[in-house]
Amino acid sequence: MRAALPRRTRTGPRGRQGACTRPRHPGLRHGRPPDPVPSPGSRTVRHRALPRRSNRSGDRPTSPLTLGPCSHATADASVLLDDLADRDRYPHRDEVVAYLTAYADRSDAEIRTGCRVSAVRRTGAGFEVELDGGDRLSARAVVAASGTFGRPHRPALPGLEEFTGQVLHAADYRSPAPFTGRRVVVVGAGNSAVQIAVELAETARVTLATRGPVKFVAQRVLGRDLHFWLTRTGLDTAPLGRFLSRPPAQPVLDDGRYRAALAAGQPELRPLFTGAGGTKLVWPDGQREEVDAIVLATGYRPDLPYLARLDGALDAEGDPRHREGLATNVPGLAFVGLEWQRSLSSNSLRGVGRDAERIAWRLAAPLARR
Template structure:
């Protein structure tokens, strides 16, 4: 007997912040939907982040739709643990139809629907929302000598805290927020060297994630109308959360130019200068996790899928949520994912339930 293929109006891939925001608006719209999550518990990528990681905004500006994130006990910006607890409570409060752990293997075109292949059977959906984020595809650029280096190399995704680096010599690579936050705490126990491709720039102390979202939104509205407007990059690259400010006060936030290669014992620059180290920590970002969409053959030369809003330009039954500015202004943040999801579900509901 052939296995049963289940039917649903909307299938959401991923129960991270973007998937939960989509679920809230799908439920409010009265649509039939399911959310498949590969994780064995709530929290999305936040459940894998290092313990001291802080959001860039106070709790009141880091909330999903319908329910404010409760403030932290110490009044500081929320930690990853606090965010996971909030997301778990959010799932329960809205009784979102999440199935886990269910890994989506592929999304394929059917005659009148998209076919979603999972490890727990197949689904047919009139619309698929992909909300898998980027955490699962850590990016490390290639540099000569990487295979010769005898020390340890790891990426942000595998960083768990400063303790393993106590008394070591650590090179931290990257000019973004993760690099600055990790540098701030590793430098308290290790001899650190920070290297970046361009001089790092801290945002003004009063700028947080809420301000960044508002700026990104204004810029997108301006671009949509054919005007120009400053972007986040015009202000800086790094949010000055309290640990980063403390590192600044200690004189730690001093970056060297990017090295040219790795050696067996460390790193070396073009001018011949060498630095011995025990660890190279790559804080070099992530790429969209979209292997499940490969059968649709939608990726362009830049590795991204062309979109009109959140809808895939070449496959109107597919929407992309939470991957970054190309799928909505600041959509990789909690507040940005919420606003982008609202726009997407409004469009989907209008199409599936006309009139």
């Protein structure tokens, strides 16, 4: 692996305010609920620049119906995989933060947090990675491991640009309190859309607007959580990603509440609106209705603008061009944490370790021959 380790060139100032640091507790970005966590691997790289993230323990998760906040006092920084391997519950946020902290502490890699990569460029020997603070790192290989959920996806919806009411993405949703008594439309048919719509319906008048039917799958099967069966049957790691031209829609995990809530009309379920003007939406039946707010629970995309200077690394929409994590047009560039990169679990903590090990070997082999 020595041939794959990047060499460092330091050209930027050190010690300035905002310089990269390694805090005690790496931040955790909220989004989908964390999956059961893999054991720490032994393969590392020498330089990793991690993006800026909130570092506050005990913050309320973005998905409050599936993750419960807890105080930092309940999370021991020495917690490891065995303590989080209960597949019949989702770990609390602070448990995952503590796990990641322990993972970092056990690694011999140099880890920089509070950094933002501004650009990656091709050089004769490999790549130059430029950080916002001015530092530059040189490497023979680069792995973009920032995953799938960095950029909230805001699709083009009919009339949305003409709508003058409040529009926010699910990434910015925190609680139903600001929407009490208001008329709200939630757009989407996935887990976040259904969870947010059901929660809002307790205090607001809510419609869940979708392009297609909402599909459910039971959270528990034969007394065990669905993730237990995905792992036990091997479906979690089956290399099916190579056969998919695009990731399939994910069904809503239902513990009994969500299907029942939609059946009871709390929230109301309607086809997506066909237009908008001012504070009114136009429904497919021609009805025009005043709406206070639209919540876009329309998913996420990889956030990789720093790769824009690598010709062929990204497609026209900014998504990575790759095959099972290896860039198809840029030798030495790879990705980790993408949705269906190789398997169902590729974009989760329980699956990313397997993909990372495979990527490390595939990058190291050609470098060792140089």
